[in-house]
Amino acid sequence: MRTTGLLGATSLAGCSGLFKTKVMPQAPPLVKNRPDAVYIPTHKEGMQMGGMAKSGRYRAAVFYSYPHRFWLMSGGTAQDEKKVSIKDDDDLHLMASVWDSKTKTVLPSGNVQIDLSKDDWSATRTMWPMLSQNMGFHFGDNMGLDGEGKYTAKVKVGGLNVRRTGALEGQFGKGATLSTSFTFDKDTLEKIPFTRLDNKKGQKGAVQQMQMDMPMSHVPKKADLPGEFVGANSSGDAKFLVTTDENSDLADNTYLLVSPRTPYRRYPIPMMSLSATLKRGGKTVFDDVLNATIDPDIGFHYGADVKSVQKGDTLTVKVDSPPTISRHEGYETAFLKMPKMQFSI
Known part of the structure; x- marks a missing residue:
C-alpha cells in the first residue's frame, strides 16, 4: 500500500521547482521511546535505479529515493550522534553501491565521491557510508538537483585501506572513477513506493530486504x-x-x-x-x-x-x-x- 503525506508550501518552494504543485510523501514523526536496539521504522521506501558503471574490477550503481532523515555517528556513541533532517532544497536521497565484478563482493569500506553535472550545472558530494534495513550497506546523502533532465554521474572510489584476502588480495588498493548517467523526472520519483508502518513501528525487528539488480552486502550464516x-x-x-x-x-x-x-x-x-x-x-x-x-x-x-x-x-x-x-x-x-x-x- 502506497501512502503519502503533505509537504508545506515552504518546503515545496525549495525543491528546484519540481514539486510546487504536487503532493509528495513525508516521513511520519519518529517513534517515541525507541528501543536501544534495531527496530521497525515508521515507514519504508523503494528506490529507483539510475545507472551502472565499471572500471577494471570495480562496479558501481547509482540509485535514488525520496529525501529522508538519517544519522551521522562521528564518534560511534549517542553523544556523538547527529540527525540529518530533510532540507527545503533536497530533491532526492542519492545512493551508490560499489562491488567487485569477479567475486560479487560488496566493498563496505573506502570513500566515495559523486560529481553530478547537467548542461552548465554541476555539484560534488562526498557520500556517507550508511546502513539501511532494506538496502544494506551503501553510500548516500540528500541533495538538490537542477530540475528534471539527464545527469552525468562520475563516481570516484578511493582505494581500500582495509585488509583484503582471498581473491581480493592485491586488488582495490588504488581508486577509480566510474561514469554513468541517469534521467531524473518528477513522475519517476513519485512512482517510488512509500509505505507507512503504523502498526509495527517501534517494535524490535527490521523490514524486509529490497530486491535489487546488484549484489547485496551480507555475511555468512x-x-x-x-x-x-x-x-x-x-x-x-x-x-x-x-x-x-x-x-x-x-x-x-x-x-x-x-x-x-x-x-x-x-x-x-x-x-x-x-x-x-x-x-x-x-x-x-x-x-x-x-x-x-x-x-x-x-x-x-x-x-x-x-x-x-x-x-x-x-x-x-x-x-x-x-x-x-x-x-x-x-x-x-x-x-x-x-x-x-x-x-x-
Missing part, C-alpha cells in the same frame, strides 16, 4: 563460517559470531575470526574497532587488536593470527570503538553501548 564454531554473543544489539581455524590461509597459526552482523538481515558492521584477549589458566596468551578484513568467502569481518587456541581457554572480545557508520531510521539507536563479550573455548 553460522554454518558457512570456516573453522570450529566458538559461540555467538550480542553487544548493543549487534550479533557476534566467533570461530577458530587451524588450517586457515589467513594466518600462520590459528585464525581467530569475529563476524559481527546486524540482527535479522546479516548485514556486515564495518567502521568499528575490536580487540580480543585470550586467557589460559589465568595467564594471558593473546591480547591485541582484531584486523578489519574483507574476504569474498567470509565477508567483512575482524580477525587475528593467534599462536594457539585450546579447549578451556577464555576469550574476551571488546568493542574499543563502536561503529561510526551512518544509519537510516531503525538502526540509529543500536550499536551504541557495546559492552565486552566473553566466550568459552
Whole structure:
C-alpha cells in the first residue's frame, strides 16, 4: 500500500521547482521511546535505479529515493550522534553501491565521491557510508538537483585501506572513477513506493530486504563460517559470531575470526574497532587488536593470527570503538553501548 503525506508550501518552494504543485510523501514523526536496539521504522521506501558503471574490477550503481532523515555517528556513541533532517532544497536521497565484478563482493569500506553535472550545472558530494534495513550497506546523502533532465554521474572510489584476502588480495588498493548517467523526472520519483508502518513501528525487528539488480552486502550464516564454531554473543544489539581455524590461509597459526552482523538481515558492521584477549589458566596468551578484513568467502569481518587456541581457554572480545557508520531510521539507536563479550573455548 502506497501512502503519502503533505509537504508545506515552504518546503515545496525549495525543491528546484519540481514539486510546487504536487503532493509528495513525508516521513511520519519518529517513534517515541525507541528501543536501544534495531527496530521497525515508521515507514519504508523503494528506490529507483539510475545507472551502472565499471572500471577494471570495480562496479558501481547509482540509485535514488525520496529525501529522508538519517544519522551521522562521528564518534560511534549517542553523544556523538547527529540527525540529518530533510532540507527545503533536497530533491532526492542519492545512493551508490560499489562491488567487485569477479567475486560479487560488496566493498563496505573506502570513500566515495559523486560529481553530478547537467548542461552548465554541476555539484560534488562526498557520500556517507550508511546502513539501511532494506538496502544494506551503501553510500548516500540528500541533495538538490537542477530540475528534471539527464545527469552525468562520475563516481570516484578511493582505494581500500582495509585488509583484503582471498581473491581480493592485491586488488582495490588504488581508486577509480566510474561514469554513468541517469534521467531524473518528477513522475519517476513519485512512482517510488512509500509505505507507512503504523502498526509495527517501534517494535524490535527490521523490514524486509529490497530486491535489487546488484549484489547485496551480507555475511555468512553460522554454518558457512570456516573453522570450529566458538559461540555467538550480542553487544548493543549487534550479533557476534566467533570461530577458530587451524588450517586457515589467513594466518600462520590459528585464525581467530569475529563476524559481527546486524540482527535479522546479516548485514556486515564495518567502521568499528575490536580487540580480543585470550586467557589460559589465568595467564594471558593473546591480547591485541582484531584486523578489519574483507574476504569474498567470509565477508567483512575482524580477525587475528593467534599462536594457539585450546579447549578451556577464555576469550574476551571488546568493542574499543563502536561503529561510526551512518544509519537510516531503525538502526540509529543500536550499536551504541557495546559492552565486552566473553566466550568459552
